[in-house]
Amino acid sequence: EAGVAQSPRYKIIEKRQSVAFWCNPISGHATLYWYQQILGQGPKLLIQFQNNGVVDDSQLPKDRFSAERLKGVDSTLKIQPAKLEDSAVYLCASSHSGSFGNEQFFGPGTRLTVL
């Protein structure tokens, strides 16, 4: 079974530029999550999708971050404009469903550096 795919793996941009990350979840997984992991910290949930609908985006900084999952499969996360504090690893995860206890499988992440 193929895992969660993410691209690019690394991205370096200057502040105020925009950037987009792509995620392809495990086939058949209805629920998709985007996390932000700042160096030395645990992952923090940014947004959760169930199919192509948003379940929770309470911790997504909506003035600069946006995410979509148009066909209920792949997802993109965008930052526009980027700030220095956005430097982090952006992890995508998927699970079979959003029900309690469903294991979340993580991708390798995209490491973003904002200069």
Added chain:
Amino acid sequence: QKEVEQDPGPLSVPEGAIVSLNCTYSNSAFQYFMWYRQYSRKGPELLMYTYSSGNKEDGRFTAQVDKSSKYISLFIRDSQPSDSATYLCAMSEGNAGNMLTFGGGTRLMVKP
């Protein structure tokens, strides 16, 4: 105060040692407790999970949950250099959405 607290380490032990990793939490609604292992430049992978209080054993790994103390532990017996990684605890209330709250992670180094 963070919802989930975890000593960042690093924790350095010799090969074969017993390792104890711990987390404390403040939200009494947490019911589902997990330990993830994260190797450098990789995503976290689920090691173990427990529901409510009690112990669970899987090979060299034992997870313990004490809800009365809001304290969870992961024990690793006969530690190996391949166990060197960051260990993250994660918790869920279980009410809806399968949302996880992570600790900051403890970096473990097992020296041959």
